[in-house]
Amino acid sequence: MDFKHQTTVTLAEVAAAAGVGESTVSRVLRNHGSFSKKTRDRVMEAVEQLGYVPNRIAGTLASAGSRLVAFVIPSLSNIVFPDVLRGASSVLEENQHQAVFSVTDYDPEREEALVAAMLAWRPTAVMLAGFEHTQGTLKMLRATGCRVVELLDLDGSPVDLAVGFSNAAAGRVSAEFLLKRGYRRIGYVGHDLERDTRAGKRFGAFCETLGSAGFPLADREIHVGASSVESGRLGLERLLARQPDLDAVYFSNDDMALGGYFHCLARGISIPSQLAIFGYNGLDIGRVTPQPLSTIRTPRVSTGRVAAELVVANAPPQVIDLGFELIEGATT
Amino acid sequence: MDFKHQTTVTLAEVAAAAGVGESTVSRVLRNHGSFSKKTRDRVMEAVEQLGYVPNRIAGTLASAGSRLVAFVIPSLSNIVFPDVLRGASSVLEENQHQAVFSVTDYDPEREEALVAAMLAWRPTAVMLAGFEHTQGTLKMLRATGCRVVELLDLDGSPVDLAVGFSNAAAGRVSAEFLLKRGYRRIGYVGHDLERDTRAGKRFGAFCETLGSAGFPLADREIHVGASSVESGRLGLERLLARQPDLDAVYFSNDDMALGGYFHCLARGISIPSQLAIFGYNGLDIGRVTPQPLSTIRTPRVSTGRVAAELVVANAPPQVIDLGFELIEGATT
DNA sequence: GTGAAAGCGCTAACAA
DNA sequence: TTGTTAGCGCTTTCAC
Numbered sequence: 001m002d003f004k005h006q007t008t009v010t011l012a013e014v015a016a017a018a019g020v021g022e023s024t025v026s027r028v029l030r031n032h033g034s035f036s037k038k039t040r041d042r043v044m045e046a047v048e049q050l051g052y053v054p055n056r057i058a059g060t061l062a063s064a065g066s067r068l069v070a071f072v073i074p075s076l077s078n079i080v081f082p083d084v085l086r087g088a089s090s091v092l093e094e095n096q097h098q099a100v101f102s103v104t105d106y107d108p109e110r111e112e113a114l115v116a117a118m119l120a121w122r123p124t125a126v127m128l129a130g131f132e133h134t135q136g137t138l139k140m141l142r143a144t145g146c147r148v149v150e151l152l153d154l155d156g157s158p159v160d161l162a163v164g165f166s167n168a169a170a171g172r173v174s175a176e177f178l179l180k181r182g183y184r185r186i187g188y189v190g191h192d193l194e195r196d197t198r199a200g201k202r203f204g205a206f207c208e209t210l211g212s213a214g215f216p217l218a219d220r221e222i223h224v225g226a227s228s229v230e231s232g233r234l235g236l237e238r239l240l241a242r243q244p245d246l247d248a249v250y251f252s253n254d255d256m257a258l259g260g261y262f263h264c265l266a267r268g269i270s271i272p273s274q275l276a277i278f279g280y281n282g283l284d285i286g287r288v289t290p291q292p293l294s295t296i297r298t299p300r301v302s303t304g305r306v307a308a309e310l311v312v313a314n315a316p317p318q319v320i321d322l323g324f325e326l327i328e329g330a331t332t
Numbered sequence: 333m334d335f336k337h338q339t340t341v342t343l344a345e346v347a348a349a350a351g352v353g354e355s356t357v358s359r360v361l362r363n364h365g366s367f368s369k370k371t372r373d374r375v376m377e378a379v380e381q382l383g384y385v386p387n388r389i390a391g392t393l394a395s396a397g398s399r400l401v402a403f404v405i406p407s408l409s410n411i412v413f414p415d416v417l418r419g420a421s422s423v424l425e426e427n428q429h430q431a432v433f434s435v436t437d438y439d440p441e442r443e444e445a446l447v448a449a450m451l452a453w454r455p456t457a458v459m460l461a462g463f464e465h466t467q468g469t470l471k472m473l474r475a476t477g478c479r480v481v482e483l484l485d486l487d488g489s490p491v492d493l494a495v496g497f498s499n500a501a502a503g504r505v506s507a508e509f510l511l512k513r514g515y516r517r518i519g520y521v522g523h524d525l526e527r528d529t530r531a532g533k534r535f536g537a538f539c540e541t542l543g544s545a546g547f548p549l550a551d552r553e554i555h556v557g558a559s560s561v562e563s564g565r566l567g568l569e570r571l572l573a574r575q576p577d578l579d580a581v582y583f584s585n586d587d588m589a590l591g592g593y594f595h596c597l598a599r600g601i602s603i604p605s606q607l608a609i610f611g612y613n614g615l616d617i618g619r620v621t622p623q624p625l626s627t628i629r630t631p632r633v634s635t636g637r638v639a640a641e642l643v644v645a646n647a648p649p650q651v652i653d654l655g656f657e658l659i660e661g662a663t664t
Numbered sequence: 665g666t667g668a669a670a671g672c673g674c675t676a677a678c679a680a
Numbered sequence: 681t682t683g684t685t686a687g688c689g690c691t692t693t694c695a696c
Binding site for chain 1: 688689690691692693
């Protein structure tokens with residue numbers, strides 16, 4: 001049952017109204033090919049008059065090139081992905097492309113289904129998080145004609161384009177920093193590592209670095225589920241209950257770390273003398289807390305921006321390392 | 333210059349490979365109409381064999397009904413909109429719809445251009461924030477055949493569907509709460525009100541309520557630009573420099589309020605005895621700070637979910653008030 | 665500078 | 681149950 005009157009002005013009607021052929025209207029509208037100024041005006045007047053809205057579905061079918069860019073992302077709760085979308089969308093909009101997205105909830109099977117659904121729209125490119133995909137997903141991505149961009153990771157082999165930074169390096173750098181600062185009894189509070197494989201890579205490299213230095217990770221507390229400020233706070237509470245003498249804690253990201261920070265504030269645990277806190281992401285909020293958070297700033301928005309630029313420019317396959325920056329706050 | 337081999341298996345090729353007609357393949361694939369089990373198997377085998385991916389562009393053109401839902405949102409930095417998208421996307425994905433979005437950056441002219449671009453995809457629905465649109469946008473929305481959903485506001489007249497809550501009521505309730513608690517010298521710290529019209533409506537009703545009670549707003553500090561924790565902190569600092577004897581401050585949202593909260597923590601201003609803080613949005617982080625933030629919790633995710641459900645169900649035009657909830661934290 | 669006509673890949677009658 | 685066929689609204693040769 002329809003509640004609105006379906007107005008379907010077509011290019012043919014515009015042509016008729018303007019007294020020109022369809023192809024002329026098409027040329028004028030796309031500003032492509034040649035036509036006289038007079039014709040142009042007649043066409044534009046008819047367009048205006050009839051309220052014509054071009055049909056990109058038909059246009060795409062006839063010409064190929066959908067100008068649709070598909071994002072298949074793990075989450076929208078984790079600020080990382082809205083940031084990536086934000087960076088990309090500005091570039092896409094400037095270049096008359098549109099962003100389509102769907103959310104996998106960190107489930108590889110769901111990712112496969114969603115990639116298949118996206119491919120049905122014949123997008124210019126598909127953007128995904130990281131390199132961990134099912135065999136089925138990889139097969140589709142390799143078979144498809146569209147560009148593939150894997151985001152926010154560098155530790156793996158790309159299908160086509162990759163834009164991001166090394167999570168393993170981030171983990172290593174974090175560990176080295178804490179060690180250099182003299183921390184020795186270091187713990188970890190994180191979230192679901194199997195699903196968030198990038199957090200898993202950071203954690204793996206972090207532990208390995210500590211171990212090589214002779215000060216292996218003292219203990220860890222893993223929250224099953226998504227990262228959040230609350231689970232960071234609870235995680236630290238539990239970890240400290242078991243290991244009261246930790247001198248530093250590495251968190252899977254800034255949300256978790258802020259939770260830990262709040263726990264310390266509430267319990268009167270002094271930072272960093274009693275306990276140091278280190279995060280990951282470099283969220284703005286961490287710069288404004290009474291003590292700025294020590295963390296790693298990641299180029300989330302630029303990851304999106306650069307990915308979109310490569311796609312719009314149809315750049316050759318390549319891997320772009322945007323790096324990251326260690327921010328020495330007051331919590332270490 | 334193409335870097336990938338464009339594989340374009342069509343339905344016709346599948347039909348040929350399976351030794352059946354095109355419409356049979358179409359029926360099997362959409363599980364619509366009748367066909368024998370044997371035919372089905374033959375078709376599915378050919379699909380598998382050839383790695384056929386249906387072309388929804390062609391499908392949509394042939395059948396109408398794009399199953400595309402367009403979101404034209406002001407921002408992705410303001411967590412409100414990722415939350416709305418999150419609520420909507422789960423419903424849309426379950427119902428084989430896809431979400432397309434673009435970001436207006438709170439610019440009505442840009443919104444108009446983006447709506448026009450979206451309409452070219454003949455979406456099932458267009459979702460926008462609030463009721464403030466240009467004449468051109470309204471004209472397009474009224475003329476189009478697709479559903480229109482205006483989100484997160486109730487104070488205005490909808491084009492078609494509206495899902496959200498009253499911002500004016502939220503502002504009023506906030507003021508009444510502070511007054512009831514005995515606060516009398518009340519200030520405001522907010523962000524760009526002309527662009528964020530919903531924040532403007534809250535502020536307007538807030539001031540009016542204070543004024544009617546005989547305790548008009550003492551002062552305000554407006555940050556030109558987007559809301560953020562940092563501008564909340566700076567805003568409060570400036571406001572207090574002018575008005576050291578305020579007893580409460582209302583913030584345009586929780587991000588701003590958290591900034592104010594951090595300012596107080598850093599300066600040793602005791603909350604709420606010296607200064608009360610009240611926010612808006614009910615972000616999770618506000619529940620986990622050492623003192624939970626007093627605020628108004630808004631149904632952001634359900635706004636997205638309900639909007640998507642209405643669209644999928646093709647419900648008749650209506651206005652849905654999802655309400656909001658005052659959270660009495662420890663900052664008032 | 666302009667128009668006629670042939671598709672793009674699919675769906676939806678309509679026959680068979 | 682299945683195949684044939686006529687579009688969907690546009691772009692793109694190719695004539696003129």
